[in-house]
Amino acid sequence: MEKIYSNYQEQTEFNKVCPKTINFLLSYSQALYDIEYKDLRFETFLN
């Protein structure tokens, strides 16, 4: 286990985050709503 999670990963170039991260962000964005009620603002997630 220790080796799998080692800090010493390949010190190669890393140019782009994985599609999973991007998909998460897009889903997060779609679900997030900023609702205003009277003088209050709420962040809410709607699926």
Next chain:
Amino acid sequence: MELQMEDSELVRDYISGDEKALEVLINRHNQRITSFIYSKVLDRDITEDIFQDTFIKVIKTLKKGTYSEEGKFLPWVMRISHNLIIDHFRKNKRMPKFEGSDDFNIFSVIGDDKLNAEKQIIKDQIDTDLRYLVEELPDDQKEVLVMRIYKDMSFKEISENTGVSINTALGRMRYALINLRKIIDKHNIVLTN
């Protein structure tokens, strides 16, 4: 078609509800931002995390309507990621990560920055010896060195206080250090902890 659109137009579209615009923005700047974060943290997983947190902040700000198009979109996003990188290093300093090894010593993780009693005594002795050595310097050099090292004054402040130019103060500091080294070498003094 999309690639020709300016960032500002895409941001405007996204604020108006076009989710596709966000995808274009992320993909367009993915490489720049990822490379920037990775160049600082040198860890793929942490880079992914910081990238994600950066865009969560971007999304929240844009959805809240508090984003102002004063600067450009990319520099703004880079600034957010830069701040998150700093937060990451600060957090790591407070809570050092345990790197497992056979000769694990708990004090390597929970030890404080303070010197132990023996090292403190040695440090005090070195400080005292150094004070004696500084006394051996010519007055003009000693004055600058004391102001810089012990009083933590800038060279500008030293020049104002001593009535000499900054360059002269710098020169005196340089000679003070050279002379200190000479005295140390001449008397075979060891100043290490």
